[in-house]
Amino acid sequence: MSKKLNLIMWQIENMRDTAIAGKNETIGETAKKEIQEQWVNNHVEAILNTVLAMRQRWKETAEPRFTEYQQNYSHIKTLYDLDNLIKSIPEQEFCKKVLGITITKNNYWRYKMLNDIVKAFTEYQKENGFNSDREAMMDWAKKCNLSQLEEDIVGRLNNVGPATVQNLRMCLGIDTVKPDVHIINALKKIGLGNEVEICELISELTGYKCIELDQIFWHWDRDYNKK
Numbered sequence: 400m401s402k403k404l405n406l407i408m409w410q411i412e413n414m415r416d417t418a419i420a421g422k423n424e425t426i427g428e429t430a431k432k433e434i435q436e437q438w439v440n441n442h443v444e445a446i447l448n449t450v451l452a453m454r455q456r457w458k459e460t461a462e463p464r465f466t467e468y469q470q471n472y473s474h475i476k477t478l479y480d481l482d483n484l485i486k487s488i489p490e491q492e493f494c495k496k497v498l499g500i501t502i503t504k505n506n507y508w509r510y511k512m513l514n515d516i517v518k519a520f521t522e523y524q525k526e527n528g529f530n531s532d533r534e535a536m537m538d539w540a541k542k543c544n545l546s547q548l549e550e551d552i553v554g555r556l557n558n559v560g561p562a563t564v565q566n567l568r569m570c571l572g573i574d575t576v577k578p579d580v581h582i583i584n585a586l587k588k589i590g591l592g593n594e595v596e597i598c599e600l601i602s603e604l605t606g607y608k609c610i611e612l613d614q615i616f617w618h619w620d621r622d623y624n625k626k
Contacts, residue, residue: 407601426618449567485514490510494510516567541573576609580620586616
């Protein structure tokens with residue numbers, strides 16, 4: 400086990416020390432800065448971040464849309480506020496105005512995901528007697544079991560998978576990883592599987608935070624491994 404762990408540590412250190420193209424810093428330095436940044440301002444933004452991030456290039460597409468949402472809707476601070484906003488605007492107009500996405504017909508999957516997540520947490524709050532929707536969402540984030548997503552209030556929703564669940568949990572402050580294509584590719588390079596539990600094990604063995612490993616692997620596969 401120690402031989403394998405030493406190899407893993409060497410490969411991670413090699414990734415960390417790799418310079419990012421076009422930037423005067425290494426992957427490790429970038430990862431360290433990004434995990435210290437506040438990704439969202441409140442729990443409602445965690446949902447918007449997640450809905451916009453799925454199946455999109457983050458830097459090129461999702462992040463600009465999310466940043467615009469943050470600038471225009473900083474007054475939306477509860478699920479009740481968000482639900483009222485959704486109900487006050489027709490679907491196509493909501494997607495264009497709030498999400499920054501032009502759709503040509505209704506029943507858009509991203510819009511439906513947003514509605515379904517809001518409804519799931521609203522019901523979770525009522526059923527469990529939480530005083531606030533934030534308290535309810537944090538309780539879910541801490542207790543979520545990735546091996547039983549088919550029974551999870553978010554994991555069982557249409558178009559939701561492990562990456563969606565993990566993105567939401569990370570935005571809520573949970574130290575974990577999102578198994579997107581970059582993380583999976585980086586783990587395969589190290590010679591490990593693609594399960595979230597693997598990253599959590601690496602974190603436990605090496606002392607790196609899961610979220611820092613997430614950023615190291617993401618940047619390494621996106622910026623360096625494509626050269």
